[in-house]
Amino acid sequence: MLEILDGDFQVTPRGMTFKTNSYFDPFTSLHIRFLIPAGPDAGRGKTIECEGAVVECRGDHKRKIFYVSVAFLGLSSPECKLVDHLRSRFAGEWRGSVARTRAQG
Secondary structure: OOEEEEEEEOOOOOEEEEEEOOOOOOOOOEEEEOOOOOOOOOOOOOOOEEEEEEEEEEOOOOOOOOEEEEEEEEEOHHHHHHHHHOOOOOOOOOEEEEOOOOOOO
């Protein structure tokens, strides 16, 4: 499990961005798990899991602060619609985890 600095990230139906202390090469495979903030709306409080690939990682190696952009792979159409519906209403409230996918072989 990787540390997500500041405890939050930005989520869209196509991917996410987050700040971390680890550098990622482009195309690094990741396993992503996040929780839609709890509440009265349908789908809130649900956990969504999917695979992702690093699109960009920029930052400072000396300070160990990196901004990572990830594209979701395999997020279902209903989950995409749910994320799109809830993302602007609950910006900053999303919680989750990111882990490197083990190399296959």
